[in-house]
Structure formats: structure tokens, C-alpha cells
Amino acid sequence: MCLAIPSKIVSIEGNTAIIDVDGVRRQASLMLLDDIKTGDYVIVHAGYAIHKLDEASALESLELLREAFAQAGD
Amino acid sequence: MKKDKILLDHGSGGKIANSLIADLMLPLFDNPVLSRMDDGATLDINGTRLAFSTDSYVVDPIFFPGGNIGDLAVNGTVNDIAMCGAIPLYLSAGLIIEEGFPMTDLEIILRSMSEAAKKAGVTIVTGDTKVVPKGAADKIFINTSGIGTIPKGIHVSGSLARPGDQIILSGSIADHGVTVLAQREGLTFDAPVESDTAALNHLVDRMLSACPDIHALRDPTRGGVGTTLNEIANASQTGIRIVEEKIPVKKAVAGICELLGFDPLYVANEGKLLAFVESRHAERVLSVMQDDPLGENACIIGEVVENHPGKVVMETRIGGERIVDMLTGEQLPRIC
Amino acid sequence: MKHSEEYRDTLLSRQIIKRINTVSRRPIRLMEVCGTHTVSIFRNGIRSVLPETITLISGPGCPVCVTDQSDIDAFIQLARNGKTLIATFGDLMRVPGSGSSLLMEQAEGRNIRMVYSTTDALELARQHPDTNVVFLGVGFETTAPTIAASIISARQMGLKNYFVYTAHKMVPPALEALMNTDGVDIDGFLLPGHVSVIIGVDGYAPFFEKYHLPCAVAGFEPTDILQAILCLAEQIETDAPSLANCYPRAVSAGGNSKAREVMNMVFEPCDAAWRGIGVIPGSGLRIRDEYGAFDAAKQFEIPIIQTVSPKGCACGEILTGKITPLQCPLFKTVCTPVDPVGPCMVSSEGTCAAYYKYN
Incomplete structure (x- = not known):
């Protein structure tokens, strides 16, 4: 029900950020999220950042996922 | 709900547009040339075969990265003729201009038309200009018609696709539609995308020289690759199978599509073509395409099959299958 | 890392599919509650790779689909008001009300603009100070905070011409209502990933405690969905229902408390009518009295017309x-x-x- 896209924060001015998805840039509001800085990845829904993605833990769980299925010899 | 008024969907190039043609226009203008429903009409006049096509251009904005309404109007009609396997020769141009339109903009547009015609090797030989009161048209509309000759031995039509044909796509999809959309009010995106508007007749010429036996050619404009493939599957009563992974989409174009919830398969192209070629000729055609700047990213995206006539099926990235239906009406930006 | 493409991996998908085929024995019916899941499942051809034992059924998670006919008719009446500019997500344009749709109203010359965000709607209100801009608020917990934020912004900007018609809905009450509907047969729920970003896994805890049905919060890329299906199949095969989080990169236990705070500042729960389900207590969101100046339902006379529900529609x-x-x-x-x-x-x-x- 809700299209939301992982996007990178390119710059911030006040409560508004410029986000980047594959070179596509647009404004997004930061009114619904605290402690965001340039370079962070956020999930954006309808022009508002709603979640900050944690790069390290995302990488780790992706790695775990790949291992879990590779190990089984599938 | 009964549609008793014309909606934007009726001009989208999808199913709703097709039903307007089938229900209202075909019965009234009924004739064998029209009912073939190719990009242009092919006519036999005293032994000379001609391709004849017309198209109107109402793009908003009129200037966009990669081109403007002027070169688009020339290239679009040149391509429609080229897709009949013909050599485009002469164009007409009809302008409908809104009162108050800046003269400088008009000059830029006309210059673009002149340059595009030169590049495509066609001559604009007749024209017409009308000015309407402010508000009666949006800035400028252009109609172009064109004719070309079909060389001996060339028979290209959507109805001629046959099982076993390889489907060649000349490059990345959705560039034009996404570029225009990104300029629209309320959606403004800053993106490294530009329209692919280009005349494809020289590319088609090389292809037909390499293999005169190309079965079908189509430029997937409004409605995109998905709709065009459906039209060919219908016209030829064959099935079409394509592979998702093989279809090139530029990164930024894919990005905008994701943001707006669009499927790039249904977004317009203005400088791409689909060719249906017997498998034994496919590599040869592909290689001459790749030697041309307008086809350097050409690739085989699928094939024609005997199963599921009239339907297009896509193998998805994860190895699943899905039907690719024709576009219904214009895709609208969505958040859900 | 892009947090999207990695999860479309062909090899990983095939490995998960293989595992699902090994694990799944019992015939099961899983409901994907969310419409974006439905689209992703179809677009990726996920049904075609699942074993015969698994049936996916689509639930009431498309906000447009569950919006009651009377609300759709109200949207259309607002568009006909003559002095309003309707700002809406594109999703609503084609939805048929009783005899019309926003797209058809646009063809009649009504002032209707598609926007990508409420920030665009605010900008329209700022640019057209003499026009009343009415935003049509549909959506679940993911979208509601963005609408609430726009109302707060409108107050801060001193805009007197920005209004919202709200038809927002919440997911957990709908899950509960589903469980209490006769003839509903579901073995597990694929929970909506982006609603969960806001309400957190904890948002479903009361529901899970009550019904102990297998639940998995899922993302939207093919491997996200496959992984959640596998998780549900495993829960069912081992008779160990749990409330699992299969979308940990986006969803935490507590969710986004700031977004909920904004949402609760502007909205309060109310009973809401869902198409096809009926009124679900406490499942809707209405604008609080303090923000009544922005409530289109209060500020405009909306003629109530006889709602015509489509005959025979299931x-x-x-x-x-x-x-x-x-x-x-x-x-x-x-x-x-x-x-x-x-x-x-x-x-x-x-x-x-x-x-x-x-x-």
C-alpha cells in the first residue's frame, strides 16, 4: 500500500533534504525523522523521509542471508 | 461507468485508445489498408508501393532535455514511415499556434524541424499555419504527415511476425517518457535523463540492407514496449516471450520509474525500435545495428512462440513468469 | 549498497524458492495484507514459482480499494465545489464514485492536480492564495503522518487556504476485523513493510497475542517477499507461530515514534467505514478539533448524494x-x-x- 524508496541524503537545509535515487534528485521533508545527516540512506514515502537505514547492519544481515542459503548447498 | 466524454486516457496509446479506434473509427472508415493497423498505411499506386503516415505532437513541455516539439514532430513521422520498411522522402507540417506565443520560441522550433529533416534526409514540401485565440490551444501543436517508397522485395508488417522470430530492441527503454514527465509541474525531478528522440530511417536502411527479410518493425512510442509487443502478438496471432533481465533501462530512468510507481515497459520511446527477425538472420541484423550510434545498445530481448497466441509473457528476474498486458490508460504517478 | 537491488538477486531468489519447496508440506493460505505486496508478487511472477501447497490471497491493503464509496463521492463533490483546487495522489484519479471519477471531473474542467507529496500541495496553496486547496487524504499509517505533517506546516506557514479531507485507515484493527469475519480462512499474514516502519513490530503485538496466527513483516523486493513466505511456511510446519520481522533493515520493534507523534498530534482515532468490510471501530483517523480549521469535512458543505454501490461487484x-x-x-x-x-x-x-x- 505504500511505495517507499531507499534514497541517499545529498544535502540538508533546515527541515528539507535533497535526496538521490540513481542520480534522480528531489526534495524530501525531514519532519518525521530526527538525527539525519548528509550521506545517510533513508526510506522516503510520498516526499517524507520515514526511516534511516543502518548501512552496517543492513550489510551484515544481507551477508547472513546469503550465507544461510549458500551453506545449505542449494 | 459509461464514458460519454473524451478523457486523457483516450489518447494514451493503450487499451482505452484502441477501443476508441476499434469501436468508433474503424467501422466508419472501414478499408483494408487501415484495418492492418500498422504505424503507417502502405499503398500501391500504379505499381509503386508507398508508405503514408501522419501524427500530431502536443507534448508539454515543448522544450525538454534532448529535444523539443519540433524535432520530435519530424522524427516521429519519419520513424512511422521507416517502420513500414519504407524510405521516407517528403513531409508536410501543420502548425496550430496559440495567440501570444513567443516568436523566438517558434523560430527555435522551426530551426529544429529543419535540422531534423536534413539529418533524416527528408524534405518538408508543404505546410499550413493556424493561430487560435489565447487559451484555445496550449502554446503550439504540430502535425506532420509523410510519404516514402517501399523498395522491391521488402514486406514489413506487425502481422508477419512468426514463431521462432527473435525480437531485437535497439536500446534502452522509457527515456523519452520519463524525461518529459520529470519536467511536469508538481513532479519536478532533477535527473540526468534526456529524450531519445531520433530519426531511425538510416538505421532501418542498414538493417534491411543486411537482411531484406525482416518480418516486423515498430517504434514503441506511446504505450511503450509492453503495448507495442501486444499489438504485434495480436496482429500476427502469435505468442511473445521476453526476458526481463535482457531489457535495458538506464539507471536514472529506472530511478524515476520507481519513485513514481511506473513500469518502464509502458513508458514512451521516441528513438527506439523493435525488430522481428528470423533466428538465422538475427545475429547479422544485430551486428549492423550495434555498428550504428542509434543501435549501439541493441540486444535480443525475446522471441516469438506458438504458445499463447495474442499474449506477451515475460520471464522475471527470479525465474517466474508474468503476463505483460497492454497499457490500459495513461500511467499515473502513485504512492501506493 | 543501494538497499534495493541487492534484494532482487536471481541466485538468492532461486535458493529461497528451493528452500520453500523443501519446507512446505501442508496446504496453506497466506494473506498479503498490503497492495504494494500484491503488485510486487505479480510483477515478479512469485505465484508461478511457489509450490502448489501455498496459496497467496490478497487482503484489504490497497487504500484506494478500501475507501468507502461515500468518501469517493465526497471527493467528487469537493471537486465540483467550483472554488476549490483538488490536490491528490494519482492513485485516486480513476476510482469510480457514484457515476463519476476525478478523471472525468477533470475532463469537465474541474481544477484537479496530481501531486507526488503533500509538500507539493502546500506549495500549490502558497502559490494560489485566493484558491482553496483541498488535499484528499487516503492511506494507512505510512501515509497519515505525512498528511499530518502538512497540516502542521500549513499552520506554521500561516496558510488559510489549505484543507485536508481525511479517509485514513489503520491496519491492526482491520486484521482483527478480518479474523472476526465469517468465512475468512487464513493460515498466516504477510504484514505490510512500510506501515511497520511507522508502527513497528510491536504495533501488531496485541493482535498476535490474541490470535497466535503466524505473522511475518515483509519488505517489497522479491527476496524480501520470498523470505517472509518461507518464514511463514516454517512457522506453520513446526506449529510455532511467531511475530517475525523479515524486513529488519527498515523495521524496528518500536517503529518511528516521531512520525507517530506527528500523526497523533493532528489525528485521533475514529470509527471508519471500509468498503466490503463495513464499519470497523477505531480503525480510522479524524482531524482533532484544534486543527479543525484545516478539516475539509468541517469547512465545506459537502452535499451528501445517494451512494450507488456497483451491482454484483464482489x-x-x-x-x-x-x-x-x-x-x-x-x-x-x-x-x-x-x-x-x-x-x-x-x-x-x-x-x-x-x-x-x-x-
Whole structure:
């Protein structure tokens, strides 16, 4: 029900950020999220950042996922 | 709900547009040339075969990265003729201009038309200009018609696709539609995308020289690759199978599509073509395409099959299958 | 890392599919509650790679589809008001009300603009100070905070011409209502990933405690969905229902408390009518009195017209998973995307449209 896209924060001015998805840039509001800085990845829904993605833990769980299925010899 | 008024969907190039043609226009203008429903009409006049096509251009904005309404109007009609396997020769141009339109903009547009015609090797030989009161048209509309000759031995039509044909796509999809959309009010995106508007007749010429036996050619404009493939599957009563992974989409174009919830398969192209070629000729055609700047990213995206006539099926990235239906009406930006 | 492409990996997908085939023995019916899941499942051809034991049914998670006919009619009446500019997400444009749709109203010359965000709607209000801009607020917990934020912004900007008509809904009460509906047969829920970003896994805890049905919060990329299906199959095969989080990169236990705070500042829960389900207590959101100046339902006279529900349309039973579109007598005969009867055929994420387009 809700299209939301992982996007990178390119710059911030006040409560508004410029986000980047594959070179596509647009404004997004930061009114619904605290402690965001340039370079962070956020999930954006309808022009508002709603979640900050944690790069390290995302990488780790992706790695775990790949291992879990590779190990089984599938 | 009964549609008793014309909606934007009726001009989208999808199913709703097709039903307007089938229900209202075909019965009234009924004739064998029209009912073939190719990009242009092919006519036999005293032994000379001609391709004849017309198209109107109402793009908003009129200037966009990669081109403007002027070169688009020339290239679009040149391509429609080229897709009949013909050599485009002469164009007409009809302008409908809104009162108050800046003269400088008009000059830029006309210059673009002149340059595009030169590049495509066609001559604009007749024209017409009308000015309407402010508000009666949006800035400028252009109609172009064109004719070309079909060389001996060339028979290209959507109805001629046959099982076993390889489907060649000349490059990345959705560039034009996404570029225009990104300029629209309320959606403004800053993106490294530009329209692919280009005349494809020289590319088609090389292809037909390499293999005169190309079965079908189509430029997937409004409605995109998905709709065009459906039209060919219908016209030829064959099935079409394509592979998702093989279809090139530029990164930024894919990005905008994701943001707006669009499927790039249904977004317009203005400088791409689909060719249906017997498998034994496919590599040869592909290689001459790749030697041309307008086809350097050409690739085989699928094939024609005997199963599921009239339907297009896509193998998805994860190895699943899905039907690719024709576009219904214009895709609208969505958040859900 | 892009947090998207990695999860479309062909090899990983095939490995998970293989595992699902090994694990799944019992015939099970899983409901994907969310419409964006429905679209992703069809677009990726996920049904075609699942074993016969697993049936996916689509739930009431397309906000357009569950919006009550009377609300759709109110949208249209607002558009006809003459002095308003309607700002809306594109999703609502084609939805048929009683005899019209926003797209048809646009053809009549009504002032209707599609926007991508409420920030665009605010900008319209700022640019046209003499025009009343009415934003049509539909959506679940993911979208509601963005609408609430726009109302707060409008107050801060001193805008007197920005209004919201709210038809927002919440997911957990709908899950509960589904469980209490006769004839509903579900073995597990694929929970909506982006609603969960806001309400957190904890948002479903009361529901899970009460019904102990297998639940998995899922993302939207193919491996996200496959992984959640595998998780549900494992829970069912081992008789160990749990409330699992299969979308940890986006969803935490507590969710986004700031977004909920903004949402609660502007909205308060109310009873809401869902198409096909009826009124679900406490499942809607209305604008609090303090923000009444921005409430289109209070600020405009909206003529109430006789609502005409489409005859024979089975959207209600389809939304609750009781039947599939193939069992609706109107499907593909009277009701097609070109001429939709019910909202499930209109919305791009509607179950019927997805069945029609991709099946």
C-alpha cells in the first residue's frame, strides 16, 4: 500500500533534504525523522523521509542471508 | 461507468485508445489498408508501393532535455514511415499556434524541424499555419504527415511476425517518457535523463540492407514496449516471450520509474525500435545495428512462440513468469 | 549498497524458492495484507514459482480499494465545489464514485492536480492564495503522518487556504476485523513493510497475542517477499507461530515514534467505514478539533448524494480473501481495467487489476 524508496541524503537545509535515487534528485521533508545527516540512506514515502537505514547492519544481515542459503548447498 | 466524454486516457496509446479506434473509427472508415493497423498505411499506386503516415505532437513541455516539439514532430513521422520498411522522402507540417506565443520560441522550433529533416534526409514540401485565440490551444501543436517508397522485395508488417522470430530492441527503454514527465509541474525531478528522440530511417536502411527479410518493425512510442509487443502478438496471432533481465533501462530512468510507481515497459520511446527477425538472420541484423550510434545498445530481448497466441509473457528476474498486458490508460504517478 | 537491488538477486531468489519447496508440506493460505505486496508478487511472477501447497490471497491493503464509496463521492463533490483546487495522489484519479471519477471531473474542467507529496500541495496553496486547496487524504499509517505533517506546516506557514479531507485507515484493527469475519480462512499474514516502519513490530503485538496466527513483516523486493513466505511456511510446519520481522533493515520493534507523534498530534482515532468490510471501530483517523480549521469535512458543505454501490461487484469478498477475482461474475466480462466496476479493478495495486494484468 505504500511505495517507499531507499534514497541517499545529498544535502540538508533546515527541515528539507535533497535526496538521490540513481542520480534522480528531489526534495524530501525531514519532519518525521530526527538525527539525519548528509550521506545517510533513508526510506522516503510520498516526499517524507520515514526511516534511516543502518548501512552496517543492513550489510551484515544481507551477508547472513546469503550465507544461510549458500551453506545449505542449494 | 459509461464514458460519454473524451478523457486523457483516450489518447494514451493503450487499451482505452484502441477501443476508441476499434469501436468508433474503424467501422466508419472501414478499408483494408487501415484495418492492418500498422504505424503507417502502405499503398500501391500504379505499381509503386508507398508508405503514408501522419501524427500530431502536443507534448508539454515543448522544450525538454534532448529535444523539443519540433524535432520530435519530424522524427516521429519519419520513424512511422521507416517502420513500414519504407524510405521516407517528403513531409508536410501543420502548425496550430496559440495567440501570444513567443516568436523566438517558434523560430527555435522551426530551426529544429529543419535540422531534423536534413539529418533524416527528408524534405518538408508543404505546410499550413493556424493561430487560435489565447487559451484555445496550449502554446503550439504540430502535425506532420509523410510519404516514402517501399523498395522491391521488402514486406514489413506487425502481422508477419512468426514463431521462432527473435525480437531485437535497439536500446534502452522509457527515456523519452520519463524525461518529459520529470519536467511536469508538481513532479519536478532533477535527473540526468534526456529524450531519445531520433530519426531511425538510416538505421532501418542498414538493417534491411543486411537482411531484406525482416518480418516486423515498430517504434514503441506511446504505450511503450509492453503495448507495442501486444499489438504485434495480436496482429500476427502469435505468442511473445521476453526476458526481463535482457531489457535495458538506464539507471536514472529506472530511478524515476520507481519513485513514481511506473513500469518502464509502458513508458514512451521516441528513438527506439523493435525488430522481428528470423533466428538465422538475427545475429547479422544485430551486428549492423550495434555498428550504428542509434543501435549501439541493441540486444535480443525475446522471441516469438506458438504458445499463447495474442499474449506477451515475460520471464522475471527470479525465474517466474508474468503476463505483460497492454497499457490500459495513461500511467499515473502513485504512492501506493 | 543501494538497499534495493541487492534484494532482487536471481541466485538468492532461486535458493529461497528451493528452500520453500523443501519446507512446505501442508496446504496453506497466506494473506498479503498490503497492495504494494500484491503488485510486487505479480510483477515478479512469485505465484508461478511457489509450490502448489501455498496459496497467496490478497487482503484489504490497497487504500484506494478500501475507501468507502461515500468518501469517493465526497471527493467528487469537493471537486465540483467550483472554488476549490483538488490536490491528490494519482492513485485516486480513476476510482469510480457514484457515476463519476476525478478523471472525468477533470475532463469537465474541474481544477484537479496530481501531486507526488503533500509538500507539493502546500506549495500549490502558497502559490494560489485566493484558491482553496483541498488535499484528499487516503492511506494507512505510512501515509497519515505525512498528511499530518502538512497540516502542521500549513499552520506554521500561516496558510488559510489549505484543507485536508481525511479517509485514513489503520491496519491492526482491520486484521482483527478480518479474523472476526465469517468465512475468512487464513493460515498466516504477510504484514505490510512500510506501515511497520511507522508502527513497528510491536504495533501488531496485541493482535498476535490474541490470535497466535503466524505473522511475518515483509519488505517489497522479491527476496524480501520470498523470505517472509518461507518464514511463514516454517512457522506453520513446526506449529510455532511467531511475530517475525523479515524486513529488519527498515523495521524496528518500536517503529518511528516521531512520525507517530506527528500523526497523533493532528489525528485521533475514529470509527471508519471500509468498503466490503463495513464499519470497523477505531480503525480510522479524524482531524482533532484544534486543527479543525484545516478539516475539509468541517469547512465545506459537502452535499451528501445517494451512494450507488456497483451491482454484483464482489470487491468486498475479494478484499477479505473469501473469493478470488476469478470467482467474481463481473471479472473480465463486465469489469475490466478499461471499464472498471469496482475499485479493485481500478487501483494499480488492486487485486482484480493485478489478476487481470499479470495472470
